[in-house]
């Protein structure tokens with residue numbers, strides 16, 4: 001590690017993490033100190049010797065170098081969880097370009113200063129009758145405290161601790177002795193730790209199929225012989241991936257190693273959690289966004305102490321400070337929620353691989369529709385690929401019909417339901433089976449397409465759709481290309497070229513008109529403001545309280561609905577038209593997942609995909625449920641235009657209080673890079689492409705102006721180098737007003 005100065009945190013009790021101090025590295029320690037090192041430094045006016053953690057090595061002195069104190073010594077030896085966390089933060093800082101402080105705040109659990117409330121309770125372990133007898137004995141022995149408590153416990157099985165100590169004035173000693181006798185139990189468990197009181201793990205192990213067993217055996221025998229790595233399980237929903245995860249976790253835990261299981265929050269259903277609790281009892285814990293910081297910290301503490309072996313949660317569960325991790329599993333690895341939208345904008349998949357490297361652990365990814373990234377790496381041999389092809393619960397794959405909406409329009413059908421969908425829906429209503437209607441609303445704001453021929457207005461340079469802005473101009477969010485709005489389709493001349501503005505509400509209305517007797521439930525961002533209402537709607541539907549569930553992508557995840565035999569996708573193109581390069585991938589994933597909802601039970605399912613572009617490869621291959629074919633087609637597109645994973649892309653996001661300054665800065669930075677490109681070979685591997693700058697998709701938020709430009713390169717290291725250069729230039733510029741952030745391999749436009 002280069003650099004003469006070290007930024008050091010002297011107290012890592014987390015609240016103080018945001019106050020590093022700079023020290024000079026003495027000659028003898030140059031090159032020996034790195035992020036995470038524990039050192040001794042003089043501190044304060046009296047120069048008291050204390051311990052500190054190095055969080056950063058730098059060449060930039062932040063103060064007058066003459067006044068900087070020098071590090072005294074390096075504390076060798078023990079690698080603590082903190083050292084690991086700091087190393088990881090350093091890796092995130094360099095890989096994703098954030099400040100070290102932000103990286104540290106991400107990887108270190110935040111300790112709340114407020115005291116956390118412990119939900120202790122006293123639980124009776126004997127029967128009510130036995131309690132009566134015990135109370136009589138206590139009375140005779142004049143043990144009045146014991147008597148008071150037993151009196152309460154005759155009727156109540158569980159009493160909150162504050163009541164016991166406060167109201168009943170029972171001492172800790174009394175409680176201890178009663179606990180020893182097996183009369184009571186003092187429980188510190190609160191809901192989130194173990195929502196269901198399961199004493200010991202009630203294993204309900206399935207005998208794995210040969211295909212499942214092979215995956216488990218391969219990963220484990222690799223692990224045992226020290227060949228850790230990354231594995232990808234491509235398996236349709238219901239093919240037994242979760243069963244494979246659980247078996248692997250069990251075998252890793254037997255080796256006294258911990259396992260981290262990432263599941264997107266939306267898929268973290270009660271049913272899934274129960275499977276893990278039943279298998280692992282109270283050695284497993286759950287993390288989710290409803291936990292307070294204090295509760296999260298609590299979870300982390302339990303992991304650090306070794307009270308649990310397994311944690312399940314969304315991406316932040318990655319930072320659980322287990323001493324020794326053996327396995328990290330990421331289910332539904334293609335989900336975009338695995339990428340952080342805040343600095344550092346890390347991806348859980350890459351971060352998991354790095355954590356695994358630090359711990360000598362393996363990573364297992366699973367998905368029914370793997371991300372382009374994961375599959376690309378699997379194909380290149382970086383990840384080992386496994387495929388699970390059969391649904392273990394039986395049930396045929398659904399039949400899929402693609403309906404061309406252009407033809408519907410031609411034949412005079414202006415309804416949002418095609419003739420085919422109407423017919424199948426009617427049948428479901430008649431025989432009491434359920435239907436899900438799916439309307440994809442994400443990322444279509446402002447896209448313009450032709451209702452007659454399906455033509456989508458696209459950027460001639462980036463091959464992504466243009467967005468309509470106020471005043472009617474069409475704009476590309478990558479390169480800034482602009483053109484006036486059109487009133488005639490450039491492809492077929494139709495005047496039906498316009499933005500698509502149907503929402504779930506309109507769909508619901510339309511159903512009420514066309515099928516007045518159907519019972520409808522709607523689920524979208526409006527109806528699910530509260531967390532419970534999401535579960536409420538789903539369980540109402542599962543309980544048969546409605547015939548039709550209309551919703552956005554929320555309805556394609558999680559719960560199983562055995563009575564759903566029809567899935568309708570109202571306008572598959574909406575996600576295709578999204579203004580970013582992942583539109584095709586997202587569409588394929590959504591269609592595949594949505595289709596997978598039909599016919600989970602014993603009845604065969606049917607799926608109707610309505611689209612203006614039935615010939616688009618995402619739709620063709622989703623209808624045929626052919627992932628491999630989709631992948632090959634998508635890969636060609638990514639390779640041609642240098643999009644990830646064929647290349648890498650960095651978004652440089654500039655925000656400023658004054659539009660002019662933001663614009664100027666973005667032009668200046670992009671200009672610096674363009675200048676550097678001039679001397680390079682046009683086809684060399686070190687070549688980078690600079691695209692933009694452009695006004696961001698949302699040009700202004702809270703009166704802060706936003707600009708963006710993109711840099712594409714074949715090698716990730718080149719982007720990091722460019723980021724470092726830009727950071728150095730920005731440091732020299734001493735900007736007060738403007739801010740610059742980096743997003744590597746972004747999932748969304750800025």
Ligand code: ADP
Nearest residue numbers: 206207208209237238239240241242243392393
């Ligand atoms: P996925 O995670 O791929 O969706 P699951 O592991 O949830 O698949 O399995 C789907 C269903 O099949 C579950 O009900 C599960 O209990 C059952 N299952 C999985 N593996 C087996 C097996 N080897 N034998 C019998 N049933 C199994």
Ligand code: ZN
Nearest residue numbers: 450453489492
């Ligand atoms: Zn047209």
Ligand code: ZN
Nearest residue numbers: 459462476479
């Ligand atoms: Zn463009």
